[in-house]
Amino acid sequence: MATLLEVSGVSVTFDGFRAINNLSIQMGEPELRAVIGPNGAGKTTFMDIVTGKTKPDEGRVIWGDDNISLLGRNESQIARAGIGRKFQKPTVFEAQTVRENLQMAVKNPRGPFDVLFWRKSSGTEARILELAEEVGLLDHLDRPSGELSHGQKQWLEIGMLLAQDPRLLLVDEPAAGMTPQEREHTTDLLKRAAQTRAVMVVEHDMEFVRRLECKVTVLHEGSVLAEGSLDHVTSNPQVIEVYLGR
Numbered sequence: 245m246a247t248l249l250e251v252s253g254v255s256v257t258f259d260g261f262r263a264i265n266n267l268s269i270q271m272g273e274p275e276l277r278a279v280i281g282p283n284g285a286g287k288t289t290f291m292d293i294v295t296g297k298t299k300p301d302e303g304r305v306i307w308g309d310d311n312i313s314l315l316g317r318n319e320s321q322i323a324r325a326g327i328g329r330k331f332q333k334p335t336v337f338e339a340q341t342v343r344e345n346l347q348m349a350v351k352n353p354r355g356p357f358d359v360l361f362w363r364k365s366s367g368t369e370a371r372i373l374e375l376a377e378e379v380g381l382l383d384h385l386d387r388p389s390g391e392l393s394h395g396q397k398q399w400l401e402i403g404m405l406l407a408q409d410p411r412l413l414l415v416d417e418p419a420a421g422m423t424p425q426e427r428e429h430t431t432d433l434l435k436r437a438a439q440t441r442a443v444m445v446v447e448h449d450m451e452f453v454r455r456l457e458c459k460v461t462v463l464h465e466g467s468v469l470a471e472g473s474l475d476h477v478t479s480n481p482q483v484i485e486v487y488l489g490r
C-alpha cells in the first residue's frame with residue numbers, strides 16, 4: 245500500500261487556542277480509515293486542513309505520487325488533485341431526479357476547467373448506471389431527489405462524489421440520522437469504494453466503525469492519541485478515559 249497523503253507535524257491555533265497540535269497522520273492507497281475522538285478533538289479541523297479550507301501554522305501536507313505540498317493550494321486546486329469531501333448534511337439538488345444529479349456530477353469532473361473540455365459521450369449514461377448501481381439507487385433513477393429518504397440522499401451524494409473519481413474521499417459522520425438498514429448499506433458502500441481509493445470516515449457511532457473493519461485513528465486535543473484496530477484502540481486506557489468512558 246503506497247502512501248497517498250502524509251500530514252506531519254501540523255498545528256493550527258485559533259485565537260491562541262491550539263486546535264491541532266503537532267498532528268501526524270498518513271493515508272495509504274487504497275485504504276479505509278475511521279477517525280474517532282471526543283467533541284472538539286480536531287476532526288473537522290483536520291479535514292479542513294487537508295481540503296485547503298484552513299491553513300496550518302506549521303507542518304507539512306504531502307500528496308500523491310510526486311509528493312506535492314498541498315499547503316500552497318486553494319480548495320478547488322485540491323479538489324482537482326483528487327480529494328473529495330462529503331459533509332454531514334446531504335446537499336443534492338432536490339428538484340432534480342437522481343439521474344440528473346448524477347449526470348451533473350459526471351459532466352463536471354473536479355473543476356471548472358474540466359467542464360470546458362467535456363464532450364457528450366455514450367459513456368455518460370453507462371457511467372450513471374454504474375454509479376447508481378454502486379450506491380444502490382438503480383431503481384430510483386427517475387425519482388426527484390427530494391423524495392428520497394435521508395440515507396438515500398447521502399448515498400446519492402456519495403455517488404456524485406465518486407463520479408469525480410477522487411483518490412481520497414473524506415466522509416463526515418455518514419451514519420447520523422440513518423436507520424439500522426441504511427447504516428448497513430452505507431458500510432458496504434464505503435468498504436467497496438475503499439477497495440480502489442483512500443476513504444477516511446469521521447464517525448461517532450462505534451457499532452458503525454466496527455462494521456467498517458478498518459484501522460482506526462483516535463484524535464484527542466488535536467493529536468493522535470491511539471491508532472490501530474478498533475479492539476486495540478478501545479482497550480487503550482487513555483482512549484477509555486477521554487472518549488469511551490464518558
Ligand SMILES: Nc1ncnc2c1ncn2[C@@H]1O[C@H](COP(=O)(O)OP(=O)(O)OP(=O)(O)O)[C@@H](O)[C@H]1O
Nearest residue numbers: 258259261263281282283284285286287288289290
Ligand atoms: N474557526 C474557529 N475559531 C475558533 N475555534 C475553532 C474554530 N474551528 C474550530 N475551533 C475549535 O477547535 C477545536 C477543534 O474543533 P473541531 O470542530 O475540529 O473538533 P471535532 O473533533 O470535529 O468536534 P465534533 O466531534 O464536535 O465535530 C474546538 O475546540 C473548536 O471549538
